[in-house]
Amino acid sequence: MMPNLSGRVKMPEQPPEIRARNFQEVPFGLTEELALREASRCLNCKNPLCRTGCPVAVKIPEFIQLIKQERYAAAARKIKETNALPAVCGRVCPQEVQCESKCVLGIKGEPVAIGYLERFCADYEREMGLTEIPEPAPPTGKKVAVIGSGPSGLTVAGDLIKLGHEVHIFEALHKPGGVLTYGIPEFRLPKKIVQAEVDNLIKQGVRLELDSVIGMVRTVDELIEEDGFDAVYIGVGAGLPTFMNIPGENLNNIYSANEYLTRANLMKAYMFPEYATPVERGKHVVVIGGGNVAMDSVRTALRLGAETSTIVYRRAREQLPARAEEVHHAEQEGVLFNLLTNPVRFIGDENGCVKGMECIKMELGEPDSSGRRKPVPISGSEFIIECDMVIVSIGTGANPVIFSSLEGVERNRWGYIIVNEETNETTKRNVYAGGDIVTGSATVIQAMGAGRIAAKAIHEKLQAMDRKK
Amino acid sequence: MRREYKIIEKYEVVPNVHKFVIRDPRIAKKVKAGQFVLVMANEKGERIPLTLSDWDPKEGTITLYVLELGVSTMELVSLSKGDSLYSLAGPLGHPAKVEKFGNVLLGGGCFGIGGIYPLAKAMKEAGNSVTVIIEARSNYLLYNREKLEGVANEFFTTTSDGSEGMRGHVQDKLQELVKDGRKFDHAYFMGCTFMLMQCARATMPHKIPTGVALNAIMLDGTGMCGCCRVTVGGHTKFVCVDGPEIDGHLVDWDELFIRKHIYREEEAVSYQSHACRSLTGYEREAKGGGEA
Numbered sequence A: 001m002m003p004n005l006s007g008r009v010k011m012p013e014q015p016p017e018i019r020a021r022n023f024q025e026v027p028f029g030l031t032e033e034l035a036l037r038e039a040s041r042c043l044n045c046k047n048p049l050c051r052t053g054c055p056v057a058v059k060i061p062e063f064i065q066l067i068k069q070e071r072y073a074a075a076a077r078k079i080k081e082t083n084a085l086p087a088v089c090g091r092v093c094p095q096e097v098q099c100e101s102k103c104v105l106g107i108k109g110e111p112v113a114i115g116y117l118e119r120f121c122a123d124y125e126r127e128m129g130l131t132e133i134p135e136p137a138p139p140t141g142k143k144v145a146v147i148g149s150g151p152s153g154l155t156v157a158g159d160l161i162k163l164g165h166e167v168h169i170f171e172a173l174h175k176p177g178g179v180l181t182y183g184i185p186e187f188r189l190p191k192k193i194v195q196a197e198v199d200n201l202i203k204q205g206v207r208l209e210l211d212s213v214i215g216m217v218r219t220v221d222e223l224i225e226e227d228g229f230d231a232v233y234i235g236v237g238a239g240l241p242t243f244m245n246i247p248g249e250n251l252n253n254i255y256s257a258n259e260y261l262t263r264a265n266l267m268k269a270y271m272f273p274e275y276a277t278p279v280e281r282g283k284h285v286v287v288i289g290g291g292n293v294a295m296d297s298v299r300t301a302l303r304l305g306a307e308t309s310t311i312v313y314r315r316a317r318e319q320l321p322a323r324a325e326e327v328h329h330a331e332q333e334g335v336l337f338n339l340l341t342n343p344v345r346f347i348g349d350e351n352g353c354v355k356g357m358e359c360i361k362m363e364l365g366e367p368d369s370s371g372r373r374k375p376v377p378i379s380g381s382e383f384i385i386e387c388d389m390v391i392v393s394i395g396t397g398a399n400p401v402i403f404s405s406l407e408g409v410e411r412n413r414w415g416y417i418i419v420n421e422e423t424n425e426t427t428k429r430n431v432y433a434g435g436d437i438v439t440g441s442a443t444v445i446q447a448m449g450a451g452r453i454a455a456k457a458i459h460e461k462l463q464a465m466d467r468k469k
Numbered sequence B: 001m002r003r004e005y006k007i008i009e010k011y012e013v014v015p016n017v018h019k020f021v022i023r024d025p026r027i028a029k030k031v032k033a034g035q036f037v038l039v040m041a042n043e044k045g046e047r048i049p050l051t052l053s054d055w056d057p058k059e060g061t062i063t064l065y066v067l068e069l070g071v072s073t074m075e076l077v078s079l080s081k082g083d084s085l086y087s088l089a090g091p092l093g094h095p096a097k098v099e100k101f102g103n104v105l106l107g108g109g110c111f112g113i114g115g116i117y118p119l120a121k122a123m124k125e126a127g128n129s130v131t132v133i134i135e136a137r138s139n140y141l142l143y144n145r146e147k148l149e150g151v152a153n154e155f156f157t158t159t160s161d162g163s164e165g166m167r168g169h170v171q172d173k174l175q176e177l178v179k180d181g182r183k184f185d186h187a188y189f190m191g192c193t194f195m196l197m198q199c200a201r202a203t204m205p206h207k208i209p210t211g212v213a214l215n216a217i218m219l220d221g222t223g224m225c226g227c228c229r230v231t232v233g234g235h236t237k238f239v240c241v242d243g244p245e246i247d248g249h250l251v252d253w254d255e256l257f258i259r260k261h262i263y264r265e266e267e268a269v270s271y272q273s274h275a276c277r278s279l280t281g282y283e284r285e286a287k288g289g290g291e292a
């Protein structure tokens, strides 16, 4: 086949004016024809630079070659050699700064749509019922506790169950998936995909213990000393909301993004009253922040009926940390952007509900430690944005619940766990950690990569234990 | 693979208050006085907080008292013996502060009549002299008497209609005891927000250190969402992880009522007419008396 150097395919998607009012997934996925066309653009490089941009080094040219041969399920399996959740990553990875940023075609034109192709074959495999449940290895008699069922915990569980260890996942909430379930909205990541991945793990024998807040119902020490777990993996994420600490923050209708999205996604408040959990439906909603979480919140608010839904972010457009595609989608859907703007206080009405937010304009000054030009306030530029709902989405921190009863696991000054980077072992023997609770808020694929490293180290440790006997 | 949380026993103790005994050996083994659980009656339900009001580690059971209020408590109450709850997570929250204070005063209203029992027991075991006061609108709405009397050194009831004990509320009895020269070294109250505020205001002039079991609206119960935040002494606290016991003299009550959309007095009152419709008589009193 001739390499097709004509432009990158466009993903078919719901028109903005329609999708901005429903919770169905925005992009439809590539058709087979489009996938073949896109795959044909890949040069199958000898020295594939794209792989160096992927945190788990997915075998990108190899899987794309299989797509060219129309062997889609085989392509999915090729990806799964290093990435257990391709249907998820194909949708949510920030490809433009990872794999696709390194693709050689990007030098002169547009990079191969690696994310779209990844999604295509993973969806094909799942929808055609071709997912293979690996034969379990003979039982090793070793037991591992995984705390948290986010992407990093699921990866550890998947890797270790294949090797014959007994794996229990302890999850605080009533549904598994971590941020994939409670944070990222249905219109970006349908929950049935997450559920299918979890179901596969359960079919392989992973035991999922929901409603289990470790630190409260059991402690890590009890898991090891009383319940006989040989190793523990902590993948509890970064579940502590940060607030602005400015006047008026406890007014009604000021939500943390965590609360807003949890109500909307986990509790399905968008289907209220069929689902009993309510969420306020603001008419003029302001979201503070510029990351994926802010984009998800601002777009959710539109879908819940907002007339205006506005991002307020203190830096400039180029500095928005969200995935490019999400920013683009948000713009198409009519989200307003108030950039280089920072809130100073909230203003309440006589009923204690927020009715406005005073902001100050910012300008870019000298680069800061992260190399980004630092926003500095322009004095005298204060103005008021009228709104009836605010969602604070300025980042998260380390949730302390698990640590109330956890001795010997050292943490850095932000509260995140310190690990040995080769093994992801913590300062406590046989206790490992990874994902957002180590790095602070990062990405799905990084959390999975951390899980993979820990799973390998745990397996080696467990084998060594046997040899000692 | 859902866990099973079987309802072993369930009945209406007094009108509108239902006692549940549920099997959950993990929680029964771990719980301490003052902690709570988050419960979902079914998959589409809300996650609602309920106080762990008793437990039996040998039997592996816990006891909850549910005051039927709105949709979620109604759905819970519609479950029967033998059914399983959809979700039950706990124990959550800090255990209440229990130490040898000396003379301890405990007050309970609505579900707090059930909920203070573990406190009374723990305070007693810690070597305190325990005085318990409970309140309801009328005598037929008082419950848990025998259990509370069994652990308390002193036990009083109050009713809005005077049908049993003193006519009035917990804070009225409290005032009377203090006037009689009684000294208390620590107080703890559990019940609806209005009662908590009244009681905390009553102990303030006498400088009795006071804990209140705040019932903020919750979602995850693990400090992840911030929806239960309250201002305490000028600082934001999350009731689910920093509480539920909060220093009653430092709570910003006005804000707490605002956060429940009930800033003005009438709203506070009409809220109470929901929260305690069968148990106390604030709403009627505040609206100028008269029996319903």
Ligand SMILES: Cc1cc2nc3c(=O)[nH]c(=O)nc-3n(C[C@H](O)[C@H](O)[C@H](O)COP(=O)(O)OP(=O)(O)OC[C@H]3O[C@@H](n4cnc5c(N)ncnc54)[C@H](O)[C@@H]3O)c2cc1C
Pocket: A092, A093, A094, A147, A148, A149, A150, A151, A152, A153, A170, A171, A172, A173, A176, A177, A178, A179, A180, A183, A184, A185, A212, A213, A214, A215, A235, A236, A237, A238, A239, A261, A292, A293, A296, A323, A399, A401, A402, A434, A435, A436, A437, A441, A442, A443, A444, A445, A447
């Ligand atoms: C709204 C939102 C949108 C995002 N969008 C993207 C995106 O587009 N692309 C991308 O790559 N990344 C995105 N991210 C970031 C990404 O989701 C996270 O980096 C990733 O989920 C971290 O995975 P994790 O496994 O470390 O933790 P999490 O996914 O946070 O999962 C942790 C799990 O542990 C459970 N837990 C916590 N404490 C306990 C305890 N004590 N006991 C038992 N269980 C516990 C939690 O309930 C949770 O289920 C987004 C994040 C959010 C919040």
Ligand SMILES: Cc1cc2nc3c(=O)[nH]c(=O)nc-3n(C[C@H](O)[C@H](O)[C@H](O)COP(=O)(O)OP(=O)(O)OC[C@H]3O[C@@H](n4cnc5c(N)ncnc54)[C@H](O)[C@@H]3O)c2cc1C
Pocket: B036, B046, B048, B049, B050, B051, B052, B064, B065, B066, B067, B068, B069, B070, B071, B072, B073, B074, B111, B115, B214, B215, B216, B217, B218, B244, B260, B271, B274, B275
């Ligand atoms: C730590 C804690 C322990 C609790 N223990 C118990 C208990 O042991 N037994 C018990 O019956 N209840 C207890 N509650 C209160 C209980 O959680 C609420 O009554 C319940 O969530 C109401 O749900 P609903 O859907 O039935 O009512 P809704 O329809 O949600 O509410 C009905 C009315 O009650 C108000 N309301 C809603 N949520 C709360 C709340 N959390 N507290 C007070 N008022 C509220 C609403 O504004 C509305 O006016 C506790 C609350 C907390 C925070």
Ligand code: SF4
Pocket: A053, A054, A055, A056, A057, A058, A060, A083, A089, A090, A093, A095, A098, A099, A100, A114, A115, A118, A445
């Ligand atoms: S996992 Fe993410 S970064 Fe890696 S190839 Fe797939 S889409 Fe790209």
Ligand code: SF4
Pocket: A041, A042, A043, A044, A045, A048, A049, A050, A051, A060, A061, A102, A103, A104, A105, A112, A114
């Ligand atoms: S760098 Fe681009 S063209 Fe080369 S193998 Fe990777 S995806 Fe294909």
Ligand code: FES
Pocket: B217, B218, B219, B220, B221, B222, B223, B224, B225, B226, B227, B228, B229, B238, B239, B240, B241
């Ligand atoms: S209930 Fe979410 S932080 Fe307390």
